[in-house]
Amino acid sequence: MGTTRRRGGNGGMEENTMAILDTSCFSKSTQHIADDRLSFLEAVRSGFLVPENAPAPTNKIYKEIFQILKVENSLYLIMSSYQLLLELDKRFPQVYLSTAKKSESSSPSSLPCNELVVVEEAWSPFAFGTEFSPNEKEDHGKTSGSLDATAFHDLIKDLVEVADEATTEVLDIKPLRNMLLFQYLVSFLEGDFVIRNLAFTENSDWVTLRESLLNMILVSRKITYKTLIKDCLSAMCQLSQFSMDSSNVLTPSDTESPEVTEKSHTALAIALPEVIKHTCVSVQKFLSMIIELDSSKKAADMEGWTTRADGVRTPAMEIIMDELTYDKNILLPFFQALDKPKLKLDMIVQYFQKYIPKTSVRTRRSNDSTNNSTFGGVLKCFSNENNTKSIIKKINTEVAQLLLAHAFQAFISLPCQDSTESKEDIVDNSLPEICKNMISAFNCLKKTDEHIVIPPFGKEALFTAAVMLSGV
Amino acid sequence: MEDDPFDFESDALLASSPVVAPKKRKKVIGLDDLLVDHYKEKNRVIERESKIAKTKKTYNSDDDEDGRVAKLSKYVDECHEKAQILLLFFHYLSEFMTKLSDEDDVSIWGLQVFGNQKSPPSFEFTNLQSCSIFHSFLNHEVNSLVELSTESGETFFEGLLTNGWLLKLVQKCGKVEKSIATWTFHLMLYSSKEALRSAAVNFWCAILLKNEGESLSLKIDWLPTYLELNVALETYGYLLNSPKKDSCDTEMDLGDSEHVGPPQNIRAWIKYISTCSQTRNFHFVFSTSEVEELVVVIIRLMLDRQLLGLSMDLYECMISLINFFKDEEWSASCTKISKSIASRIPLDINCLRAVECIPSVCLHSKQLRSEIAFRFLLGYFDKVEDEEEVIRQLTLINLKDKTCDLFRIYNYLVLTENWFLYNPMMKEKTLLNEMWGLYLRNCCCQINITDTRSYASKVRSKASYLVQVTSDTMIV
Numbered sequence: 002m003g004t005t006r007r008r009g010g011n012g013g014m015e016e017n018t019m020a021i022l023d024t025s026c027f028s029k030s031t032q033h034i035a036d037d038r039l040s041f042l043e044a045v046r047s048g049f050l051v052p053e054n055a056p057a058p059t060n061k062i063y064k065e066i067f068q069i070l071k072v073e074n075s076l077y078l079i080m081s082s083y084q085l086l087l088e089l090d091k092r093f094p095q096v097y098l099s100t101a102k103k104s105e106s107s108s109p110s111s112l113p114c115n116e117l118v119v120v121e122e123a124w125s126p127f128a129f130g131t132e133f134s135p136n137e138k139e140d141h142g143k144t145s146g147s148l149d150a151t152a153f154h155d156l157i158k159d160l161v162e163v164a165d166e167a168t169t170e171v172l173d174i175k176p177l178r179n180m181l182l183f184q185y186l187v188s189f190l191e192g193d194f195v196i197r198n199l200a201f202t203e204n205s206d207w208v209t210l211r212e213s214l215l216n217m218i219l220v221s222r223k224i225t226y227k228t229l230i231k232d233c234l235s236a237m238c239q240l241s242q243f244s245m246d247s248s249n250v251l252t253p254s255d256t257e258s259p260e261v262t263e264k265s266h267t268a269l270a271i272a273l274p275e276v277i278k279h280t281c282v283s284v285q286k287f288l289s290m291i292i293e294l295d296s297s298k299k300a301a302d303m304e305g306w307t308t309r310a311d312g313v314r315t316p317a318m319e320i321i322m323d324e325l326t327y328d329k330n331i332l333l334p335f336f337q338a339l340d341k342p343k344l345k346l347d348m349i350v351q352y353f354q355k356y357i358p359k360t361s362v363r364t365r366r367s368n369d370s371t372n373n374s375t376f377g378g379v380l381k382c383f384s385n386e387n388n389t390k391s392i393i394k395k396i397n398t399e400v401a402q403l404l405l406a407h408a409f410q411a412f413i414s415l416p417c418q419d420s421t422e423s424k425e426d427i428v429d430n431s432l433p434e435i436c437k438n439m440i441s442a443f444n445c446l447k448k449t450d451e452h453i454v455i456p457p458f459g460k461e462a463l464f465t466a467a468v469m470l471s472g473v
Numbered sequence: 474m475e476d477d478p479f480d481f482e483s484d485a486l487l488a489s490s491p492v493v494a495p496k497k498r499k500k501v502i503g504l505d506d507l508l509v510d511h512y513k514e515k516n517r518v519i520e521r522e523s524k525i526a527k528t529k530k531t532y533n534s535d536d537d538e539d540g541r542v543a544k545l546s547k548y549v550d551e552c553h554e555k556a557q558i559l560l561l562f563f564h565y566l567s568e569f570m571t572k573l574s575d576e577d578d579v580s581i582w583g584l585q586v587f588g589n590q591k592s593p594p595s596f597e598f599t600n601l602q603s604c605s606i607f608h609s610f611l612n613h614e615v616n617s618l619v620e621l622s623t624e625s626g627e628t629f630f631e632g633l634l635t636n637g638w639l640l641k642l643v644q645k646c647g648k649v650e651k652s653i654a655t656w657t658f659h660l661m662l663y664s665s666k667e668a669l670r671s672a673a674v675n676f677w678c679a680i681l682l683k684n685e686g687e688s689l690s691l692k693i694d695w696l697p698t699y700l701e702l703n704v705a706l707e708t709y710g711y712l713l714n715s716p717k718k719d720s721c722d723t724e725m726d727l728g729d730s731e732h733v734g735p736p737q738n739i740r741a742w743i744k745y746i747s748t749c750s751q752t753r754n755f756h757f758v759f760s761t762s763e764v765e766e767l768v769v770v771i772i773r774l775m776l777d778r779q780l781l782g783l784s785m786d787l788y789e790c791m792i793s794l795i796n797f798f799k800d801e802e803w804s805a806s807c808t809k810i811s812k813s814i815a816s817r818i819p820l821d822i823n824c825l826r827a828v829e830c831i832p833s834v835c836l837h838s839k840q841l842r843s844e845i846a847f848r849f850l851l852g853y854f855d856k857v858e859d860e861e862e863v864i865r866q867l868t869l870i871n872l873k874d875k876t877c878d879l880f881r882i883y884n885y886l887v888l889t890e891n892w893f894l895y896n897p898m899m900k901e902k903t904l905l906n907e908m909w910g911l912y913l914r915n916c917c918c919q920i921n922i923t924d925t926r927s928y929a930s931k932v933r934s935k936a937s938y939l940v941q942v943t944s945d946t947m948i949v
Contacts, residue, residue: 014942017938017941017942020934020938021934021938032581040935043829044938046833047833047890047894048942050833050834051833051839051894051895076781076782077778077781077784080781080782080784080785081784083785084784084785084788088834177782244667244671245667245668265778265781267779268778268779268780268781268782269782270737271735271737271739271740271779271780271782271783272781272782272783273782274667274671274737274740275740275782275783275786276782278671410636410637410638410641413641413645414637414641440615440618443618444618447618455618455619457629457632458632458636460618460619460620460621460629460632461629461632461633461636461638462638463615463618463619464610464615464619464621464629464633464638465633465638465641465642466615467610467613467615467616467619468606468609468610468642468645468646469641469642469645471609471613
């Protein structure tokens with residue numbers, strides 16, 4: 002990995018590589034165009050990724066690869082362009098920390114001089130033109146091929162439909178392409194955001210974080226930020242539920258007899274479950290980046306680094322919590338899908354806190370997330386019959402049980418759970434204590450409701466708690 | 474309503490102008506009118522021709538009127554003829570262009586790697602009931618809430634697995650009992666339920682990677698061998714040798730599409746192999762020769778269009794497999810793999826795909842890519858063993874010869890490109906590079922731009938691209 006060969010792309014290389022595509026201009030055969038595009042992708046790979054010190058491809062080349070991912074109908078080309086873009090981003094990051102590169106040779110202890118390097122005029126799949134010109138969007142569509150915030154939001158809306166589309170008889174390539182496109186965009190956003198956020202925490206540099214693509218999307222006036230979050234939630238639930246019970250829907254249908262279509266059908270059917278799973282992970286990644294951005298912004302607010310230009314935005318967490326409170330249909334699918342233990346635990350505890358009687362637990366909103374014994378505290382409430390009764394009046398028994406089980410699962414999945422740095426001194430939150438309180442919470446629930454039916458997931462949690470208690 | 478001037482469908486309006494309507498209609502030129510006109514025109518031409526035939530006889534007469542008519546009609550005829558020629562020319566041109574660009578016989582790669590699936594081996598769940606976590610819990614006081622029994626055991630354990638509890642439990646206990654290991658392994662490879670197989674493969678990947686950099690070690694009582702994975706692959710219908718193109722169709726007819734592999738479990742299989750090969754330092758799972766065979770399998774899977782959607786997974790798997798080898802083992806293994814691949818993949822469009830699907834991210838993979846390309850090239854020439862001779866053979870080919878198979882030339886180009894580009898040693902071999910340059914120039918110069926043979930334009934543009942690129946890198 003070199004340091005300063007960005008944008009050095011020599012014109013000759015670009016011209017030669019682009020020429021591969023130009024031959025298609027007088028050809029009408031799609032097969033031939035596809036063939037040229039393939040050779041083009043292969044040429045980019047061998048020209049820019051294989052040599053040790055190759056320059057980054059020019060924006061024109063990037064644009065062309067991205068275009069292939071966006072519009073192509075051949076599975077092969079979609080996969081190849083997707084993979085190539087990911088590899089190029091890895092090799093030629095648009096944003097990086099200068100010492101992160103040097104640290105390979107120098108000692109890693111020289112941390113303080115981390116400097117954020119933003120590559121000027123680098124290509125980006127996102128383009129945020131001036132907000133108020135209606136022609137801008139069309140121009141962008143034609144010239145840069147990059148997406149604006151509206152297009153990105155539309156893509157997320159499409160993801161919600163994916164599950165429905167995939168269950169129909171005829172498998173179309175479009176959902177798969179959209180999912181890969183989304184995954185790529187999130188990975189691009191991540192590459193940009195993570196580094197900038199790191200720079201923010203190290204150097205308190207709010208301005209670069211404000212300029213992160215993620216923030217640009219969220220503050221864009223072309224989209225409704227709240228709807229974006231809500232659409233993410235429903236996409237996440239839909240995708241996760243689809244991947245949980247897609248056991249037999251994807252068998253190739255008999256109606257398609259020609260060999261080629263049948264094969265591409267099988268190819269789609271085999272690929273879809275995996276792609277759907279990864280897309281679900283990407284949606285979560287996107288959401289948790291927003292949550293991180295929120296907390297960084299809050300920190301910047303406190304320090305007075307933000308200006309009025311930054312505007313006011315409801316933290317994503319609050320929107321999600323509201324949505325979970327008002328839309329009971331997504332409550333459980335959401336936690337079922339959520340794969341981030343810490344976030345999950347925090348959210349469930351927050352959710353319970355809304356319903357726990359005020360007298361027993363001080364419900365001050367915990368600001369720092371390493372807060373003492375929050376889950377332990379919730380479990381304690383369930384050891385008291387009166388508390389339990391009043392909670393169950395508001396949330397029904399089944400939901401309460403499932404939430405407890407989810408929280409317990411998140412708790413035992415926390416990475417630091419073995420090392421017990423902060424946990425050991427808090428008795429409430431030690432593993433044996435939590436296990437014990439889990440069991441007693443369920444016993445208490447049974448006492449308050451004689452006819453309780455424990456759902457399988459709750460039983461599994463109890464089983465785990467009991468075995469862990471006896472085994473550890 | 475009757476007053477509405479825009480209501481054309483109003484009956485009153487129609488009734489009030491019964492005569493106008495048909496008149497108006499006449500103005501519209503229909504397809505029939507055109508046809509009638511066409512025939513009229515044709516008749517007129519015939520008449521005129523007969524007239525001309527008559528007038529031709531009297532062409533030299535002084536009859537001015539006749540002469541003028543004759544001249545005029547001759548002129549018209551000439552124009553007509555010219556137009557015909559022009560049309561013909563356009564027709565040929567377009568035909569030529571499509572021939573030049575379309576190359577209808579562009580072959581599409583793809584091998585049939587899977588045949589009919591076999592029925593999976595059976596598995597008895599009862600073994601699982603002997604495992605200690607199951608056993609100890611039956612008499613546990615909490616069981617009054619859970620109500621676990623030997624009958625409901627299997628469903629319950631499936632729940633434990635899919636929801637991730639089982640993984641947490643074994644991590645806590647520090648031990649994976651044999652009964653659990655075999656059960657989850659079976660589900661991973663043979664279950665038809667997506668939730669189960671994906672949970673099972675996650676379970677296995679997690680326990681295999683567990684020991685990496687963690688203080689608490691995990692004891693796995695039973696590890697599957699290569700043989701078990703091979704059996705699974707055979708059950709999926711994996712064919713050691715792909716059927717030839719012509720026999721392929723009949724075979725496709727034989728198997729009903731429900732049973733032609735691979736099943737969805739192939740994803741779990743690939744993921745498992747990939748993870749396994751990363752854990753060489755903790756578990757002895759594969760020997761080097763077994764991993765060599767697996768690399769060959771993965772390359773062949775890459776050639777099955779049914780698995781196109783898994784190309785990312787296959788790609789990652791191949792990188793893991795290639796990095797399994799220590800540097801000192803690699804060059805011998807690399808040669809072995811290349812030879813095996815070259816002997817088992819037909820020398821057609823598929824061999825190009827086989828080369829191009831190999832990652833080019835690390836030294837090992839680059840070496841493999843170069844080596845495989847070279848082995849394929851060798852396959853094209855009889856009795857040629859050394860590098861120099863291969864290139865010399867290439868430069869001897871007369872591309873102007875009409876019988877020269879340009880598709881073959883195209884393959885040579887791509888293979889040689891890969892062979893040179895991915896082997897850093899090749900840069901030093903000046904003689905070879907010069908001969909390669911000569912060959913490239915031959916491809917550019919000897920094939921005319923108007924050459925209509927299939928693949929002519931592809932060879933030309935590929936070669937000129939390579940000339941540009943190699944000269945660019947030479948200057949740099």
